[in-house]
Amino acid sequence: MTDVIRRKIDRARPAVAEGAPGADRGWRLALSRATRDAMGLDLEVRSLSVARFSLAEILETVPDRALLSLLDGPQGGLGVLMLSPMVTATLIEMQTLGRLSPQAPAPRRPSRIDAAMVAGVIDRALVGLDETLAEEADLAWAGGFRYASWLEDARPLALMLEEDAYRVLTAEVGMGGGGRTGQVILVLPAEGRGDRPAVAAEAAESAAPQFTQELQAQVLQADCRLDAVIGRLRLPLHRIMALAAGETLVLPTATLEDVALETLDGRRVAGARLGQNRGMRALKLNETPVSARMPMPAAPLAVPNPAPKTAASQGTTDPGEIPVATDLRAAG
Template identity: 35%
Template structure:
């Protein structure tokens, strides 16, 4: 009896397992995955945007490390860098067969069979013609997957720029892991076959809860690793030199220096220290001192001369400023008074007495120059007329 009960339990477990597996398979068959979304987005974009029949023959998905991307791209493909949300770019690559079919459909309205021969080099014109197709396929496929992570993986990406070589493209992709999607495309009902590749950065992992040791090195702490090339550049060390004085010496004097010689540093002052860049230029000024027994430099602001703006006469009333007054205290002339005769201007009491200055006369070009006596007094060679 016990043995029969055990067999019944085993049989029941097998039935439940088969039902569970069957339900799971049915759900997976009906679920909209990223691969199915791309298949529909490819066909829909080709039909709506270009009137071209496109079908995905196969879709292969794999995960690739960021430092191995260069070997995944073919230099003969049209390489595109895609702008992504959060400053995380992606990439797309189209082979010459697919690019040629899209251009023929766009320019001639039909796709011709491939005649063979070596592929031509891709250009910016090719990227400009095919960029709307790539953007349309991604935007149509982004809203279809049932899984929120798959929607996050593809949504928000659009064409950014064309890249010349696989190496440059791999350098622009800085995330640690990517999902590589390879699509074999049937073009115009079998007239051609092409290939397309999408390289999408995987979503960032959730931050680890708890206390994070910020004193550890960035290489051992994944949360502290830089996300972009700019973040990595800001983590680099830069050596700065603080100079108290600068000394100029002739090259002969510099090469003749010996051990034990003293150089005068008369201009050395702690309050005039300069922070020098690696190239030797001055960055800022500072005051050299110490804090808690350690040498320290306090940065001081640079003194910049102020510029006094010149205001128009029409602006003085709105600015609440009085009209300028001449040196003699007389009111400034207004209106037509500016054009009074020169006799009125000559009577102004502010003119200094000029009676002790020598009289200047205009001489004829044939006469001696009036400055010959001055030249003789200063020991200069005498100038001749003409």
């Protein structure tokens, strides 16, 4: 219910709050200039909308047979650039033949070769977006992304992308004088992780304290090993001794959503979710580490030593007297 209410509130917000006109204007210019400078293709952005989507909504908006490019951003942020089949075919045809044929090609599924051929154009467009937003506040969430890899289909996005809100820039484009049309969809995390505008950053750097190189070298020498534990299994000793090569062990409590991050002595310090980053397995923390949320130890409670009991009172207990253990008495 909370997700539904949040989604309705996000949709009711005006377009200006979603990043326009900074990212709107910047992406129009960057996309058109990238195709023109890279291959001499005239690309016109006929319309562009900026909206907030959840991860589930993004998976529903993926065009059929779209080329999906995974983008790597600041602080481990991930984005996606989707090219509709007509846009992909036009870019490939312009690069291979140097011109567009009168008849549009039939739509087909993109390949790894297609992704490699358009990667340069994608990076050129993203660099152009950074340049146009150099003094804009939208640079914090739209800047710093580059091409990382290609996805064969949209199914891995459910595990690779975080369960956060995203800004989705949907551009309806016309190519080659308007004879061919298609969509270019840019998906970026809604919360800004990138650099702020240059003017604001310079003012902040002048007031912020800086670490010295010596301190940085000492901090980087510290080392700590953590193990990611997906699940555990307890077996009797005779069962372990009877294990054979190729045998499969079932982990009943294993889950990708609750991976334990533990020290060498088996102490759990945080929980995480299993995913990917730049094609490698990665973990995203989903709870605060124990050391960060553990309260400071309170001062020991001082317990006064009771008065010595007489021989006549050893068999009874005063109602106002609190019994104290012998080891606490010794500790003071």
